[in-house]
Amino acid sequence: MLIFFKFVMREARRPVRNMALMAVIAGATNGLILAIINYASEAITYGVHEPVLFVAFLAAILIVSYTHKRLIRLGSKQVERILHRLRMDLTRRMALCELQSVEEVGKAKFLTAMVQEIQVISRNVPQIVNACQAASLTVFGSIYLMFISFPAFLVLVAVVGIGVLLYRVKTQERNELLVKAFKSESAVVHRLHDVLDGAKELRLNRDKARDLVEDFEQVSIKGANAKSDAMICVAEDYVTGRSLFYIILAIQIFIIPSFAAKLGLDLQKSTAAVLFLLWPVNSVLLALPVMEMVSVALQNIETLRRKVKSIEVDAAAHQETRDFETVELKDVSFTYPARGHVVPYTIGPINLTLRKGEVVFVTGGNGYGKSTLLKVFSGLYKPSAGQILVDGAMVEPDAGYRALMTSVFSDFHLFHKLYGLENYDKARAGELLQLLELHDKVALESGAFSTLALSSGQRKRLGLFVAVLEKRPILILDEWAAEQDPIFRRKFYQEIIPWLKAQGQTVLAVTHDDQYFSTADRCLVMHKGQLTQGYSDD
Ligand SMILES: Nc1ncnc2c1ncn2[C@@H]1O[C@H](COP(=O)(O)OP(=O)(O)OP(=O)(O)O)[C@@H](O)[C@H]1O
Numbered sequence: 001m002l003i004f005f006k007f008v009m010r011e012a013r014r015p016v017r018n019m020a021l022m023a024v025i026a027g028a029t030n031g032l033i034l035a036i037i038n039y040a041s042e043a044i045t046y047g048v049h050e051p052v053l054f055v056a057f058l059a060a061i062l063i064v065s066y067t068h069k070r071l072i073r074l075g076s077k078q079v080e081r082i083l084h085r086l087r088m089d090l091t092r093r094m095a096l097c098e099l100q101s102v103e104e105v106g107k108a109k110f111l112t113a114m115v116q117e118i119q120v121i122s123r124n125v126p127q128i129v130n131a132c133q134a135a136s137l138t139v140f141g142s143i144y145l146m147f148i149s150f151p152a153f154l155v156l157v158a159v160v161g162i163g164v165l166l167y168r169v170k171t172q173e174r175n176e177l178l179v180k181a182f183k184s185e186s187a188v189v190h191r192l193h194d195v196l197d198g199a200k201e202l203r204l205n206r207d208k209a210r211d212l213v214e215d216f217e218q219v220s221i222k223g224a225n226a227k228s229d230a231m232i233c234v235a236e237d238y239v240t241g242r243s244l245f246y247i248i249l250a251i252q253i254f255i256i257p258s259f260a261a262k263l264g265l266d267l268q269k270s271t272a273a274v275l276f277l278l279w280p281v282n283s284v285l286l287a288l289p290v291m292e293m294v295s296v297a298l299q300n301i302e303t304l305r306r307k308v309k310s311i312e313v314d315a316a317a318h319q320e321t322r323d324f325e326t327v328e329l330k331d332v333s334f335t336y337p338a339r340g341h342v343v344p345y346t347i348g349p350i351n352l353t354l355r356k357g358e359v360v361f362v363t364g365g366n367g368y369g370k371s372t373l374l375k376v377f378s379g380l381y382k383p384s385a386g387q388i389l390v391d392g393a394m395v396e397p398d399a400g401y402r403a404l405m406t407s408v409f410s411d412f413h414l415f416h417k418l419y420g421l422e423n424y425d426k427a428r429a430g431e432l433l434q435l436l437e438l439h440d441k442v443a444l445e446s447g448a449f450s451t452l453a454l455s456s457g458q459r460k461r462l463g464l465f466v467a468v469l470e471k472r473p474i475l476i477l478d479e480w481a482a483e484q485d486p487i488f489r490r491k492f493y494q495e496i497i498p499w500l501k502a503q504g505q506t507v508l509a510v511t512h513d514d515q516y517f518s519t520a521d522r523c524l525v526m527h528k529g530q531l532t533q534g535y536s537d538d
């Protein structure tokens with residue numbers, strides 16, 4: 001629960017102060033309304049009419065309704081604003097953090113946090129805002145009650161205390177159930193990706209589709225059970241809250257009257273006060289489990305935020321594309337993080353020097369670490385050991401280093417817009433589209449592609465188009481020509497690569513096209529994670 005308050009204070013200290021002020025004014029005025037009612041009803045029993053009280057009563061109602069509305073307005077605005085900031089922060093972190101963090105988090109967890117957790121917060125915070133106002137009213141009302149009936153005040157404090165204690169006893173159980181419920185949601189989203197991404201495979205093979213649906217059913221039932229367990233626990237707290245509400249009423253109506261005469265209590269006034277306080281007390285007690293739910297959602301988001309720590313804060317400052325003469329990997333090795341009992345794959349130690357303007361091909365068997373080498377070389381994976389040197393000086397594989405690179409990996413992504421390329425060379429773009437034989441397929445309209453509905457070979461060509469247009473010194477290609485037809489493949493090696501070289505573009509490319517190895521300045525072989533010079537048939 002503390003997480004919720006800490007979070008709110010961190011994100012919106014000043015607006016929360018304003019809201020607290022509104023809640024205090026509303027609570028105090030509500031207390032005043034109670035006092036006016038009691039005073040007026042007493043006056044009526046003596047046959048006295050007090051028009052001043054009526055005016056005060058109306059004024060108090062106006063103040064309460066204004067402050068309450070303002071509180072709701074401030075609360076709703078702040079919540080959505082905070083959620084917007086949270087979404088932006090998560091997206092920014094996910095877009096900028098290290099590639100390995102993104103791979104570790106995975107799509108499902110990220111999407112669940114962005115949709116499910118944020119929705120839980122958005123849906124439940126209004127109830128918490130209301131409860132804050134109710135809490136303020138409870139405090140002021142209790143002070144009033146303390147003066148007119150101390151025993152009734154003690155009953156109220158004791159019962160609320162017991163309510164809070166009962167609620168705290170179940171904190172751990174409730175927390176675990178809520179965490180499980182959120183996790184199950186992430187598993188459901190994971191399977192949904194299979195349903196959408198595997199659309200073709202599922203339609204061609206009904207058995208596969210049947211199995212997947214059955215598997216989904218299991219995950220979904222598990223999720224439903226986890227969620228209902230959590231909701232039952234929360235709902236039971238609701239019922240406890242409500243029962244305590246009736247206990248306060250019962251004590252006031254059935255027990256306190258027996259002592260009223262002895263203690264000299266004004267039963268009418270204290271019953272009115274207790275009745276008046278039941279709604280706010282109830283709201284506060286009911287809001288406690290809701291607050292827990294919101295706290296768990298916040299905790300999940302916080303864990304995700306920590307996992308996707310943003311890379312250098314001042315990344316933009318280092319993002320200037322610079323030039324280079326040599327980039328050198330010196331005794332660099334990289335090991336994937338350990339998962340389960342499988343021994344993680346390691347490449348290296350690798351020694352590789354890439355000179356400006358060179359075209360270097362890397363070949364080798366499947367799973368021997370070629371793509372991993374490209375990711376390490378381009379700074380996407382941090383080396384586990386060894387050094388990266390640019391022009392002889394040691395550098396970190398940070399955004400500044402990465403600014404040397406542009407790439408088309410095998411699982412590249414085509415953005416519909418030329419993000420980060422406001423001032424691209426239009427003449428060069430035209431020439432390149434022509435060279436890639438895409439000029440009658442795709443057009444660029446205000447920095448966006450007219451279509452991305454292309455064949456896979458054409459999509460690859462468009463990927464290369466964007467990468468080359470970025471004008472970064474080093475072009476990284478991972479089996480780029482794999483989807484190209486033989487004629488265009490030849491064109492790629494015999495025309496496009498020389499065209500790039502003539503423009504001073506350095507190229508580091510993984511390829512299996514051995515008939516074109518001669519078009520490179522050097523050809524290296526990756527064998528079981530080790531890099532060797534020259535091509536061998538192994
Ligand atoms: N994300 C990952 N997490 C853990 N291990 C991985 C991961 N990706 C690859 N590996 C391991 O690293 C090894 C090298 O993978 P890599 O993708 O670099 O091979 P490759 O030479 O590019 O193969 P291919 O020719 O099939 O593209 C693989 O054998 C695999 O076991």
Ligand SMILES: [Mg+2]
Binds near residue numbers: 370371372410478
């Ligand atoms: Mg590969």
